[in-house]
Amino acid sequence: MDKRDLLNWFTKIAHLTGGVSTLGGWANNIAPYGERYFYNEKSFAECLNELLRDTDNYSLINIVEGREITIDFYRSYLKRNNAPEKLFSICEAEIIADAFCHMIDGVRMSADVCRRLCQIDIIERTLSFKNGVIFELGGGHGGFARVAKLAMGVSTHIICDIPETLFFSAGFLSHSFPEAKIALVTEENADEIANNVTGYDFVFVPCGLEWRFAQIEIDLFVNSHSLGEMITETAGKYFDFLNANKNIKKAFLVNRFLNSTHNQQGNIGSLGVDHSWDVKYWRVDPEFMQCPMEDYEPQYLAMILVRRETARGxxxxxxxxxxxxxxxxxxxxxxxxxxxxxxxxxxxxxxxxxxxxxxxxxxxxxxxxxxxxxxxxxxxxxxxxxxxxxxxxxxxxxxxxxxxxxxxxxxxxxxx
Incomplete structure (x- = not known):
């Protein structure tokens, strides 16, 4: 999939961003994407690496100074927790520039991949998951989806996000898995793709079309950070999708929690799950997010949920x-x-x-x-x-x- 394919798709779905309410900071960051990263003569790889260099909205990849310490922190965490050997052999994607990576034990690593591996380790230690369907809300540049595919053998990974972000995650994952079957969803083809969703490796769904996929059996719902970055009204809509959709069996959520603020709007990013779930894992400021090189990061709550088979009266x-x-x-x-x-x-x-x-x-x-x-x-x-x-x-x-x-x-x- 080349950059022209992505741009053709983006022009069909770009208007859907207007239907998504997010924090003002996100709107300001999104505004220059078209001019700065999309419509130019540069290759997709150049555009992606410029984006990752310029912003931390998508991953931890842009950690350059101190990246060796950061990577060592995550790998030490995995070793202390007796993580399986397969996780130590997963490297960063070739498309990611060397400036963001560090060679350790013969493996080309980035801070972002290391944190994703820690998340995968927690999921696999807590849940029974193999070759299932993942629905990820807010997939960033596609880093978690790539690592999940390599580590857990995910059969179908659905990413729901704003169009400006899907441009990058679709390009990144198609480059990482050139033989993968990929579906780019629009308003016109959403139902057709939903009816055959397990026939694809990766499915990219613009925000606003997620309910067209509500009938699908979803083994794991994933969200890292973005629910805590939305205004209450928007986050509430996605929690409605998560709580009410009985086809979603399990969930892994990592969002902001207990950070001081003068903004009285509040934050429900870690408060929106209802009584439909049993809690299997619950950690505020989990150990794998306590890297000393990332002390500027907000505090997060990580949780793993399993839907109850019978509802409580x-x-x-x-x-x-x-x-x-x-x-x-x-x-x-x-x-x-x-x-x-x-x-x-x-x-x-x-x-x-x-x-x-x-x-x-x-x-x-x-x-x-x-x-x-x-x-x-x-x-x-x-x-x-x-x-x-x-x-x-x-x-x-x-x-x-x-x-x-x-x-x-x-x-x-x-x-x-």
Whole structure:
């Protein structure tokens, strides 16, 4: 597939970007793509590498300074967790420039590939997955899709994204797998492709056409970062697609969580999953994302979900949420928070009530219990308790973005 094929397809789907609401920063980054990266005499490889050099919206590839340390961090993580040998032999794609890569143990690596390998390792250790269908929302330049194909033998990988990004992911993956069967979706051919989706290796779906593929059996839904970068309304639409579509069996999500902000819009990128799921893995600031060379990165929550075979009734959900809330109310922090919020403390007193450690960031901790209770059965009391907990652990800083989202839910009265 050459650049002309991609441009012909892009002209048919470019208008769909206008139907996607995202953060203003994304809109500003998208605007110059046509003039700067598409319509020129350069090869696709040149355009792709210029994009990766100029922006960090798509991957970690543009880490140049300190890339050896970054790559070593990820590989050390994989070794500590006894990752399978196959992951250590997967290299960066030939189309990616040498400036972004580093040779280690005879393998040409980039920081982006290494992080993808860590994600694959977590998925394979948590789930039974082989030769299935993946639906990835926001595929970037196609880095995860390539590594998933090589490591897990994915039979069909569907990427749903804005047209400007699909231009690059389609070109990158067609170059990486020249023998692959590829489908470029438009409004006109969407139904035809959906009816034969497993006949393709890669399917590229413009945002807005995802519901045309809702009848497909999807073994794994994947999203890294982009749900946390959308405005609440847009993220909510994609969570509706994820939660309501019973053909989606499992999900792997990595999105922003507990980052301080002055923006009262909030962030539901890690809050939108509902009671349809069982949680198999839940980590705030997971170990593989703690690279010291990437301390400028936001904090993320990684989770793996499996759809419940039988839905919980309202009575069961209400009782489970209540039980989790009651457990939290017995914890010492609750009384300490009341003292902290009393406004009768001296500066010297503060040190006796301020939390000295971050909250437990794994399943079973207070944060997870409250997050889970609200996910299963939100009530005025459990949302209020979560806001109290978040304020207690972030008392001296700007509020967490999720505080505003929970406040919005609390004030809306839209409880199940």
């Amino acid at each position: 309202e009575k069961e959900r209400k009782a489970q949420a209540k039980r989790l809330e009651e457990e939290v109310l017995k914890e010492p922090w609750f009384k300490k928070a009341d003292e902290l919020f009393s406004h009768q403390l001296t500066v010297r007193d503060l040190r006796t009530v301020l939390p000295q450690r971050r909250p437990c960031f794994v399943e079973g901790g207070t944060l997870f219990k409250l997050w889970n209770a609200i996910r299963i059965y939100p009530t005025p009391s459990n949302t209020l308790l979560m806001m109290k907990f978040l304020r207690y652990h972030n008392f001296l800083h700007f509020p967490y973005a999720e505080t505003f989202s929970y406040l919005s839910l609390h004030n809306s009265g839209k409880f199940r």
